[in-house]
Amino acid sequence: MADHGAHYTRGEMDISEQTASFALFNGLTKWGSLGLAALLLLLVVWFCTKGGFVAGAIAAVVLTTLGVIFLRDKPGSAH
DSSP states (O other): OOOGGGGOOTTOSOOHHHHHHHHHHHHHHHHHHHHHHHHHHHHHHHHHSSSHHHHHHHHHHHHHHHHHHHHSOOTTOOO
16 A cells, blocks of 8 residues: 555645635634524523513523624634
């Protein structure tokens, strides 16, 4: 069999696609989790308390606003 690893030099491979995929996965996980948390909060307050839909919507909007503030990318946070 041929030795396919003989021409490999560590650190020379272009990893831009892996980096982009990793950033996309992290972003989808972060924002998807925030969206699910806001939806869950809306439904719990709406159906499990006497607050109703308006209280649930207000709570979900507050959670979403705080989540966007705390989860957005900060300038200078790149490694």
